[in-house]
């Protein structure tokens with residue numbers, strides 16, 4: 001198992017080319033946030049925005065529109081009942097997040113089944129939260145051509161893999177992952193998060209208990225999306241996102257007993273500036 005260090009940030013986070021525009025830095029679509037869990041969608045989309053995605057859209061229950069725009073008017077909003085607008089936005093997105101606060105009702109399951117098959121090989125989809133619980137309930141590996149990144153916490157992985165938490169060893173996790181398409185990345189969230197792709201296994205070295213607050217994983221999905229939208233290569237971008245997320249939590253916890261996801265999100269542009277590649 002390889003340990004992730006701060007070097008991953010320097011290798012992934014490049015200075016922005018001056019000859020550029022918002023399209024240069026990628027389009028992220030976040031499909032998340034039911035009427036009950038609206039904050040999850042807002043945190044995921046806000047994290048993508050502040051990680052630097054060029055264009056970010058949230059598709060969510062319409063009750064969340066005003067709350068989103070009171071915080072970040074930069075993020076576009078789609079009512080997730082609007083099939084035709086959702087389809088148009090899906091096909092033009094580089095990275096799609098689906099699942100944070102989606103809920104597990106029939107509508108959520110139908111939405112998940114509509115979105116995943118519409119994605120192409122060029123796209124990346126980050127599957128999190130309720131979407132993972134739904135896939136576990138229906139015993140399904142998704143029907144999608146997009147590269148998948150799964151971001152379960154240990155209980156969500158238990159549901160999906162049938163491995164109880166004490167049985168989630170490296171070998172057992174790799175065996176389960178073999179049933180998924182070859183390029184699938186597993187981000188198994190815990191105190192020291194593990195990242196799997198085929199025979200590669202990485203372990204995060206940052207992160208503190210002050211981060212154990214609802215919404216912290218929703219936030220990570222947006223950071224992964226923002227990193228991939230800009231820096232493309234999914235595996236290094238995911239490793240950098242996991243490290244950056246926990247580094248931000250750790251930095252804030254130097255002077256705070258607990259850390260809120262919204263505080264962590266606000267810190268991202270500063271840490272990216274500090275840790276970017278300065279060799280050129």
Ligand SMILES: NC(=O)C1=CN([C@@H]2O[C@H](COP(=O)(O)OP(=O)(O)OC[C@H]3O[C@@H](n4cnc5c(N)ncnc54)[C@H](O)[C@@H]3O)[C@@H](O)[C@H]2O)[C@@H](O)CC1
Pocket residue numbers: 036037038039040041099100101102103128129130131133153154155156189190191214215216217218
């Ligand atoms: N403000 C919001 O809108 C929030 C929405 N959320 C959404 O709520 C839905 C349900 O997710 P939850 O994760 O709360 O509920 P789940 O029922 O899926 O899982 C939570 C349970 O798993 C257990 N667990 C075991 N190991 C764990 C680990 N390493 N990390 C975390 N939990 C572990 C915990 O004891 C906890 O009771 C998801 O769609 C999620 O995205 C949550 O993120 C909370 C905040």
Ligand SMILES: Nc1ncnc2c1ncn2[C@@H]1O[C@H](COP(=O)(O)OP(=O)(O)O)[C@@H](O)[C@H]1O
Pocket residue numbers: 129152153189190191192193206207208209210211212213214215216217218219220246
């Ligand atoms: N004690 C801890 N130490 C380090 N990181 C933690 C700790 N508790 C939670 N985290 C991090 O916070 C995130 C929690 O994700 P998740 O449980 O999906 O949250 P939510 O669904 O509430 O948004 C993960 O990235 C996890 O690694």
Ligand SMILES: [Mg+2]
Pocket residue numbers: 128129153217218
């Ligand atoms: Mg979660």
